[in-house]
Amino acid sequence: MLCPEWRLIIELDGHHYHKFPHNVNQDRVKTTALTDAGWTVVRVRVDLPQITANEVHVTRTDRELDRAKLVLTKLLELDYRIEYAEEYLLSEMPWASPC
Numbered sequence: 001m002l003c004p005e006w007r008l009i010i011e012l013d014g015h016h017y018h019k020f021p022h023n024v025n026q027d028r029v030k031t032t033a034l035t036d037a038g039w040t041v042v043r044v045r046v047d048l049p050q051i052t053a054n055e056v057h058v059t060r061t062d063r064e065l066d067r068a069k070l071v072l073t074k075l076l077e078l079d080y081r082i083e084y085a086e087e088y089l090l091s092e093m094p095w096a097s098p099c
Contacts (some may be wrong), residue, residue, distance in 0.1 A: 014045045
C-alpha cells in the first residue's frame with residue numbers, strides 16, 4: 001500500500017516468497033532505498049524473522065482483523081494520526097466502506 005500524503009509504504013511479506021535469503025536481502029535493499037528517499041516503510045512479515053526496524057509480525061493463522069489492528073497500532077507508534085483508530089482497535093468486526 002502506498003500513501004503519498006504521508007510518504008508511507010506498507011509492504012506485505014508473505015512467507016512463501018520472502019523466506020529465501022536472496023529475497024530477504026532484496027527486501028532490505030528496497031527498504032533502505034525507500035527510507036533514504038524519505039519514505040517510511042512498514043513491513044508486515046508473515047511467519048518471518050525481523051529484517052528492518054518498522055515491522056509488524058503476524059502468523060499465517062492470524063485473522064485479517066488482528067493483522068489490521070497490529071498495523072494500525074504500529075502506525076500509531078510511529079505518530080501517525082488516524083481518525084477513529086481507537087474505536088477500530090476496540091471493534092470485534094472489520095470495518096468496510098460502501099462501494
